[in-house]
Amino acid sequence: MKRVNTMLAAWTAATMLFLYLPIAILIGFSFNTSRLNIVWQGFTLEWYAAIWRDAVLVKSLENSLYIASVTTAISVVLGTAGAWLLYRYRFPGARMWQTLIFVPMLVPEVIMGVSLLIFFVVIHLELGFTSIVISHVTFCFPFVLVAVQARLAGLDPALEEAAMDLGATPVGAFRRVLVPYLMPAIISGALMSFTLSLDELIVTYFTASAGTRTLPLEIFGRVKKGLDPTLNAISTVFILFTAVLVVTTELLKRRGTSLASEPPQP
Amino acid sequence: MKRVPLFVAIVLAAALASTGCTKKAEAPNEINLFAWSEYVPQGVIDGFTAETGIRVNYETYASNEEMLAKLVSGAQKYDLIQPSEYTIEALIKEQRLQLVDWAKVPNFKNIGQEFKNLPHDPRQLYSVPWMAGSVGIVVNTDKIKEPITGYNDVFQEKHSGRIVVLDDPREIVSWALATVGKGPNDVTPQTLEQVKPILARWLPLVKVYDSDSPKTALLNGDVDLGIVWSGEAALLYAENEKFQYVLPAEGAHQFLDSLAIPIDAPNPIGAMAFMNYILRPEVSRLISADFPYTNPNLEARKLLEEPELDNPASYPPGNPKLTGFSDIGDSAVAIDKLVTDLKAKG
Amino acid sequence: MRQELTSFDGGTAIRQRRASPMAWLLAAPLFAWVVAFVVAPTLIMLVYSLCERGTLGGVVYHFTWENYAAVADPTYLNILVRSVVFSLVTTLACLVMGYPVAFYIGRAPEARRNLLLMLVMIPFWTSFLIRTYAWVTILKSEGLLNSVLLQVGMITQPFEMLYTPGAVILGLVYTFLPFMILPIYTSVEKLDNALIEAAFDLGAGPVRAFSKVIVPMTSPGITAGILLVFVPALGLYAVNDILGGGKVDMIGNIIENQFKGSARNWPFGAALGMTLVVAFAAALWYTGRRPRTA
Known part of the structure; x- marks a missing residue:
């Protein structure tokens, strides 16, 4: 058992290395003097200074973070409640609903973008944050739903029954018993939603307006002129900030042990 | 119990998203500019707003077709778009553009004759040239010693996997x-049949297909030859002079991006003011500084510096044979199928 | 796989109740969302796939089957098959690579789990393009990996890695790995420690313990991971463009070109997309219909 654990730890470490290798390159190039981001020339900090002059870029990061947060919040509610309801109750055409929920995962982004754009025109929804969030939730919530369903499968019915016997309503049982039980899946789903939304390019192009440019749109627009290291610099700042945030939250939690019943939200 | 505030927060966030951001101040004086990414320097936009008080909402796209998709959907009304020549032609055919009132755009006189009255807008009624460029050959002269003058020099067996x-x-x-003496717009089932064996020979030699950043493969040294946008070539040349730009002797594509006003533009007057503003030599010069394409504004060219004018990718020497693309309608589908088939076989 | 899929439509739930009005009310937002933002746009595309091509993109409302006839062309069918193969290989690689990681995170001390999950996800909070171009830097012929391999003497001259199918698979695995790890983690996390100990202590050996006890118990997570990787990987084309050099088209490339390339053939793109959706839905439906034995 112990040996197995060591092997698993080594495997995990190797996988982390794989995941972080390109990130190391990305961070390295944020200090490169060449503006073409391809060949190493020399060390500089000028790209970090350039972030503060680049109001458009910072604004697009703000937009992206806002959209990803709202998208994640809605996706988590929709996906978790949906998974539970489809699990708990017999709806006519349950399998049809299930299949339909998977469709946005499969439809190529460009088709989804164009068809949503046309749909928004039909319903007279002006393009902007709302249209972007709607389209993002549509492809994000299935990820939450699938993760939660995987957790629900094989759930001990006694768990919920017990809660019901304690006099709780189904909704109360859901909140007090199931949500804590589902929390690992909810967190996984939330992380996936946030990540997908943050980095989505094509659907966003079709559903965004001039005032709601996101970071991926901004970055893609710059490919033609060469992805300059400012983009690496802003990525570096962002992930370092996140990493520090996560680690401090974790440390604080460990210090206050029992107080921390709330898992960190992305 | 702790979950309740979380839930409330979620619902609030959702509500905020749906109400807080949709309202848009109906400012009387603003223009919606829909242009290529990075093609309109922020300094130019700021300068225009400072001078005229007209706010510019700058939205971007990465291809003519992307632009058309959004324009045609009618989701948004734009005052200015920035299509390439063949797209202008298609838009004119479909009566999607407004006439420009040249009295409001006096600076149009700065545009060189060779950029006026081109086939896509023969009477120059609808468009103001922005920047021109070409598609030509980039040669890494460190690796390729022999002279490369045309397409046939590039697509040779010995360059297999280096293109x-x-x-x-x-x-x-x-x-x-071009290699069989036909123009780029001479697309018929017969001419396509004629070039099919040529392409069948060429495509297996290609290592990378890349429209977004073909410079990457060249700079990395993974290929030695490229047929790329002149803007890419100019960036390569600026990085290292070993990357020489050659316009193929058989003839090459010259593209011309122009500003035009859609038929349903809410503020055509503001759009024309913008057109006139960017045609000023000192403003147009800023655009050149940002993007090394061929500036059709002759007055602005006088303000450029030596190295800019000497970059052969921006201002090719000699008298190259250049042609614009025209709208070829349904033939585009046949072209797409031909190349897809050949690539799938390769 | 077939058996696991049944668990998705709630088929294995023993105490499923008939939907009460309350349940309908609670489920209404979900159903409304699906109808409005999944069904309606899909119907729009279905209509488009039966129309003729518009000059500026878009369609002319004139009925035709031609687009579906064009889909049946051997070139496109081959491309579709190749895309499925790439997607399958990617899914398998993600499973093999991701399962032990998910297992490790799921069995880690509770306080550390979320931290490890975040560590898996944070790399993906950078831009896809910059990340993928970083892989170009690693894989190119004068790149990082080749210089390391040359240094240690494993190879004598640069190994062609970039712009190969292998590079595309690598890029796809990189992109989708977290979507395998996270769902499996949610299944592993609920395993009973005592049960795992017992499995190992029975003297069955770690391999048997895994394959006979642990893998079956985490099968819902595995199925979810397979779905979350295989399905999106099928339509992704950007990795293919950057790391594969665009030499071999994937179905996603072809569809994208119909909307964003000079052909502007929306109806054909829509027909390709609808074919993909219908084929997938049929497969899912079929696997879901199998008699529920459990």
Whole structure:
């Protein structure tokens, strides 16, 4: 058992290395003097200074973070409640609903973008944050739903029954018993939603307006002129900030042990 | 119990998203500019707003077709768009553009004769040239010692696996057409049949297809030859002079991006003011500084510095044979199929 | 796989109740969302796939089957098959690579789990393009990996890695790995420690313990991971463009070109997309219909 654990730890470490290798390159190039981001020339900090002059870029990061947060919040509610309801109750055409929920995962982004754009025109929804969030939730919530369903499968019915016997309503049982039980899946789903939304390019192009440019749109627009290291610099700042945030939250939690019943939200 | 505030927060966030951001101040004086990414320097926009008080909402796209998709959907009304020549032609055919009132755009006189009255807008009624460029050959002269003058020099067996080309069926077919003495717009089932064996020979030699950043493969040394946008070539040349730009002797595509006003533009007056503003030599000069394409504004060219004018990718020497693309309608589908088939076989 | 899929439509739930009005009310937002933002746009595309091509993109409302006839062309069918193969290989690689990681995170001390999950996810909070171009830097012929391999003497001259199918698979695995790890983690996390100990202590050996006890118990997570990787990987084309050099088209490339390339053939793109959706839905439906034995 112990040996197995060591092997698993080594495997995990190797996988982390794989995941972080390109990130190391990305961070390295944020200090490169060449503006073409391809060949190493020399060390500089000028790209970090350039972030503060680049109001458009910072604004697009703000937009992206806002959209990803709202998208994640809605996706988590929709996906978790949906998974539970489809699990708990017999709806006519349950399998049809299930299949339909998977469709946005499969439809190529460009088709989804164009068809949503046309749909928004039909319903007279002006393009902007709302249209972007709607389209993002549509492809994000299935990820939450699938993760939660995987957790629900094989759930001990006694768990919920017990809660019901304690006099709780189904909704109360859901909140007090199931949500804590589902929390690992909810967190996984939330992380996936946030990540997908943050980095989505094509659907966003079709559903965004001039005032709601996101970071991926901004970055893609710059490919033609060469992805300059400012983009690496802003990525570096962002992930370092996140990493520090996560680690401090974790440390604080460990210090206050029992107080921390709330898992960190992305 | 702790979950309740979380839930409330979620619902609030959702509500905020749906109400807080949709309302848009109906400012009387603003223009919606829909243009290529990075093609309109922020300094130019700021300067225009400072001078006229007209706010500019700058939205971007990465291809003519992307632009058309959004324009045609009618989701948004734009005052200015920035299509390439063949797209202007298609838009004119479909009566999607407004006439420009030249009295409001007096600076149009700065545009050189060779950029006026071109086939896509023969009477120059609808468009103001922004920047021109070409598609030509980039040669890494450290690796390729022999002279490269045309497409046939590039597509040789000995260069197999050392070539990057634009990932664009129309462009690729136009090169093959040029080698049999046909123009890029001479697309018929017969001419396509004629170039098919040529392309079947060429495509297996290609290592990379890339329209977004063909410079990457060249700079990395993964390929030595490329057929790319002149803007890419100019960036390569600026990075290292070993990357020489050659306009193929058989003829090459010259593209011309222009500003035009959609038929349903809410503020055409503001749009024309913008047109006039960017035609000023000192403003147009800023655009050149940002993007090394061929500036059709002759007065602005006088303000450029030596190295800018000497970059052969921006201002090719000699008298190259350049042609614009025209709208070829349904033939585009045939081209797409031809290249897809050949790539799938390769 | 077939058996696991049944668990998705709630088929294995023993105490499923008939939907009460309350349940309908609670489920209404979900159903409304699906109808409005999944069904309606899909119907729009279905209509488009039966129309003729518009000059500026878009369609002309004139009925035709031609687009579906064009889909049946051997070139496109081959491309579709190749895309499925790439997607399958990617899914398998993600499973093999991701399962032990998910297992490790799921069995880690509770306080550390979320931290490890975040560590898996944070790399993906950078831009896809910059990340993928970083892989170009690693894989190119004068790149990082080749210089390391040359240094240690494993190879004598640069190994062609970039712009190969292998590079595309690598890029796809990189992109989708977290979507395998996270769902499996949610299944592993609920395993009973005592049960795992017992499995190992029975003297069955770690391999048997895994394959006979642990893998079956985490099968819902595995199925979810397979779905979350295989399905999106099928339509992704950007990795293919950057790391594969665009030499071999994937179905996603072809569809994208119909909307964003000079052909502007929306109806054909829509027909390709609808074919993909219908084929997938049929497969899912079929696997879901199998008699529920459990």
